Amino acid sequence: xxxxxxxxxxxxxxxxxxxxxxxxxxxxxxxxxxxxxxxxxxxxxxxxxxxxxxxxxxxxxxxxxxxxxxxxxxxxxxxxxxxxxxxxxxxxxxxxxxxxxxxxxxxxxxxxxxxxxxxxxxxxxxxxxxxxxxxxxxxxxxxxxxxxxxxxxxxxxxxxxxxxxxxxxxxxxxxxxxxxxxxxxxxxxxxxxxxxxxxxxxxxxxxxxxxxxxxxxxxxxxxxxxxxxxxxxxxxxxxxxxxxxxxxxxxxxxxxxxxxxxxxxxxxxxxxxxxxxxxxxxxxxxxxxxxxxxxxxxxxxxxxxxxxxxxxxxxxxxxxxxxxxxxxxxxxxxxxxxxxxxxxxxxxxxxxxxxxxxxxxxxxxxxxxxxxxxxxxxxxxxxxxxxxxxxxxxxxxxxxxxxxxxxxxxxxxxxxxxxxxxxxxxxxxxxxxxxxxxxxxxxxxxxxxxxxxxxxxxxxxxxxxxxxxxxxxxxxxxxxxxxxxxxxxxxxxxxxxxxxxxxxxxxxxxxxxxxxxxxxxxxxxxxxxxxxxxxxxxxxxxxxxxxxxxxxxxxxxxxxxxxxxxxxxxxxxxxxx
Amino acid sequence: xxxxxxxxxxxxxxxxxxxxxxxxxxxxxxxxxxxxxxxxxxxxxxxxxxxxxxxxxxxxxxxxxxxxxxxxxxxxxxxxxxxxxxxxxxxxxxxxxxxxxxxxxxxxxxxxxxxxxxxxxxxxxxxxxxxxxxxxxxxxxxxxxxxxxxxxxxxxxxxx
Numbered sequence: 001x002x003x004x005x006x007x008x009x010x011x012x013x014x015x016x017x018x019x020x021x022x023x024x025x026x027x028x029x030x031x032x033x034x035x036x037x038x039x040x041x042x043x044x045x046x047x048x049x050x051x052x053x054x055x056x057x058x059x060x061x062x063x064x065x066x067x068x069x070x071x072x073x074x075x076x077x078x079x080x081x082x083x084x085x086x087x088x089x090x091x092x093x094x095x096x097x098x099x100x101x102x103x104x105x106x107x108x109x110x111x112x113x114x115x116x117x118x119x120x121x122x123x124x125x126x127x128x129x130x131x132x133x134x135x136x137x138x139x140x141x142x143x144x145x146x147x148x149x150x151x152x153x154x155x156x157x158x159x160x161x162x163x164x165x166x167x168x169x170x171x172x173x174x175x176x177x178x179x180x181x182x183x184x185x186x187x188x189x190x191x192x193x194x195x196x197x198x199x200x201x202x203x204x205x206x207x208x209x210x211x212x213x214x215x216x217x218x219x220x221x222x223x224x225x226x227x228x229x230x231x232x233x234x235x236x237x238x239x240x241x242x243x244x245x246x247x248x249x250x251x252x253x254x255x256x257x258x259x260x261x262x263x264x265x266x267x268x269x270x271x272x273x274x275x276x277x278x279x280x281x282x283x284x285x286x287x288x289x290x291x292x293x294x295x296x297x298x299x300x301x302x303x304x305x306x307x308x309x310x311x312x313x314x315x316x317x318x319x320x321x322x323x324x325x326x327x328x329x330x331x332x333x334x335x336x337x338x339x340x341x342x343x344x345x346x347x348x349x350x351x352x353x354x355x356x357x358x359x360x361x362x363x364x365x366x367x368x369x370x371x372x373x374x375x376x377x378x379x380x381x382x383x384x385x386x387x388x389x390x391x392x393x394x395x396x397x398x399x400x401x402x403x404x405x406x407x408x409x410x411x412x413x414x415x416x417x418x419x420x421x422x423x424x425x426x427x428x429x430x431x432x433x434x435x436x437x438x439x440x441x442x443x444x445x446x447x448x449x450x451x452x453x454x455x456x457x458x459x460x461x462x463x464x465x466x467x468x469x470x471x472x473x474x475x476x477x478x479x480x481x482x483x484x485x486x487x488x489x490x491x492x493x494x495x496x497x498x499x500x501x502x503x504x505x506x507x508x509x510x511x512x513x514x515x516x517x518x519x520x521x522x523x524x525x526x527x528x529x530x531x532x533x534x535x536x537x538x539x540x541x542x543x544x545x546x547x548x549x550x551x552x553x554x555x556x557x558x559x560x561x562x563x564x565x566x567x568x569x570x571x572x573x574x575x576x577x
Numbered sequence: 578x579x580x581x582x583x584x585x586x587x588x589x590x591x592x593x594x595x596x597x598x599x600x601x602x603x604x605x606x607x608x609x610x611x612x613x614x615x616x617x618x619x620x621x622x623x624x625x626x627x628x629x630x631x632x633x634x635x636x637x638x639x640x641x642x643x644x645x646x647x648x649x650x651x652x653x654x655x656x657x658x659x660x661x662x663x664x665x666x667x668x669x670x671x672x673x674x675x676x677x678x679x680x681x682x683x684x685x686x687x688x689x690x691x692x693x694x695x696x697x698x699x700x701x702x703x704x705x706x707x708x709x710x711x712x713x714x715x716x717x718x719x720x721x722x723x724x725x726x727x728x729x730x731x732x733x734x735x736x737x
Contacts, residue, residue: 130590130591182587182647304643306636309635
């Protein structure tokens with residue numbers, strides 16, 4: 001049977017087990033849409049903006065572990081998608097993006113809706129392809145899914161000119177697997193490095209496990225739990241790692257980094273052995289790199305060899321899949337005795353006593369931290385929580401105690417405002433039986449509001465927790481601390497009536513202005529199983545995220561709420577962002 | 578330190594821009610870059626000269642390896658190797674300077690490959706250092722145009 005390129009493309013996607021595509025049609029992809037429209041296996045979600053498509057596919061991927069799939073047209077279709085592709089790339093999220101391209105003979109002629117999609121996306125994808133031959137469609141799709149979902153995952157773009165989707169050939173034999181000589185991701189770490197790591201672990205007096213997003217992406221949560229339990233070492237997690245080890249676990253000392261807990265950062269600073277598990281020593285984690293872990297030997301488990309030694313020197317590199325490396329370590333440590341670290345735990349418990357996440361409540365004002373704590377209580381900690389970017393993101397990370405992986409979905413690396421709402425939609429499609437909350441702010445939510453319309457069309461009921469303080473809060477906080485309270489352009493003087501806005505999109509809108517209304521409103525919202533509810537919660541405009549490592553400082557130089565409320569720092573480090 | 582990095586990669590459209598894009602995006606320095614197909618028409622060989630401390634060179638090698646099209650990366654500087662570069666230089670020649678120029682060409686085993694009434698076109702092959710020295714020896718004279726290929730190299734062992 002003869003098929004056109006579009007039909008082969010759609011069949012190839014079915015062969016990969018794709019069940020959802022997030023997309024937006026346009027001239028260059030009309031043949032593909034025609035082929036999609038003629039089948040029922042793949043459900044297409046028509047977003048309202050291509051950036052929304054990529055974030056929704058990203059949320060779908062993070063919630064399900066399967067690659068998210070996006071289909072956009074040429075020109076503005078793909079340029080709109082770039083922010084979402086870069087977001088997925090920074091957080092190593094598997095994604096396949098198919099973009100239409102102008103017909104092959106027109107490429108390079110500044111044709112209508114032509115951009116160099118491969119060129120524009122090159123630095124924010126794991127790999128990309130321009131299909132030049134209809135016979136390459138099925139193989140390219142196979143390669144794209146293979147690359148996106150193995151090794152260190154990431155987005156892969158396939159640019160396909162319109163004429164290739166129109167041309168016809170005899171239906172190809174689809175292959176099941178692909179082997180690429182130039183792409184052979186490592187699985188197991190070198191045995192001699194495992195031996196070295198074990199020696200270091202056994203002799204450690206002040207050890208700490210520092211676990212990152214790799215434990216979530218690499219589905220290594222069970223191994224991480226077993227490894228931590230086996231050693232009895234304190235464990236801290238990055239923003240991206242939350243949930244891999246349960247927040248309620250006794251050995252958990254909180255998130256580390258710029259807004260991590262006092263005990264996590266002090267533990268890192270004084271440690272003599274840091275075991276980094278699927279984490280990449282990002283600048284929000286290390287703070288001032290010259291003051292980072294001054295006395296520690298470092299063991300680094302990472303699937304990506306280029307992560308090793310990129311930011312900090314490493315004593316024992318363990319390159320491989322986190323899951324497999326942890327299994328090897330667990331095996332090698334069996335029956336071995338670690339050093340007594342009770343003195344270390346006593347010190348850590350003293351730091352815990354500082355209670356760095358305590359905050360002052362105030363009569364007549366809703367504290368944002370209270371909102372997140374109440375959200376945790378009402379959902380029993382079992383919801384999937386997506387977030388946008390800013391103060392609310394940090395409060396969600398600090399006060400919603402994630403006990404399972406793939407429950408916390410946020411743009412950690414790129415810090416993309418607008419991510420939360422479409423990501424929540426994608427997560428709900430991946431996990432329809434689970435409550436999904438989008439914690440956002442009045443700044444971020446306005447960047448992707450239009451997806452409220454998509455959410456009505458496809459009935460993806462999400463609870464939007466809008467922490468509305470009128471300010472771009474994180475910007476305002478930095479201006480308060482580091483710019484002598486010159487609040488340049490961080491206040492939004494005109495905001496929409498979010499209740500009416502939600503209603504006009506066909507959802508439920510509720511404004512919450514008094515603390516006593518907060519819990520009943522949340523309970524009522526989550527009772528509405530089939531409706532999206534927009535809770536516009538008016539919160540304290542002056543609240544800051546604490547604790548905080550100011551830029552340029554080290555882990556042992558944190559600002560604490562109350563104690564350092566008005567602390568101003570010197571200029572040193574301001575250039576470090 | 579100066580390193581010569583040899584990269585074997587899939588002979589695909591856009592492979593060159595992936596490599597050059599990587600260097601600019603990560604702020605690595607390229608002193609020269611040459612690329613051409615190999616005896617296997619599906620593979621290209623790229624030779625990059627870069628300068629950096631050990632940490633930077635290690636990152637360059639790792640980041641190159643991370644590119645999906647790259648099959649193999651070798652830091653030739655870390656092993657016995659041969660490097661060569663080709664220079665084409667056009668020089669102003671007149672009766673006062675001709676003898677001096679001829680002497681320098683001879684000293685550097687250069688070849689005069691084209692002659693006009695008042696110019697020489699000279700070819701010199703060798704290590705970059707030799708080519709720099711040859712150009713240096715012409716300093717006092719009038720160089721009209723310089724074109725260099727950049728370095729290419731191979732390791733001397735059978736298996737590189």
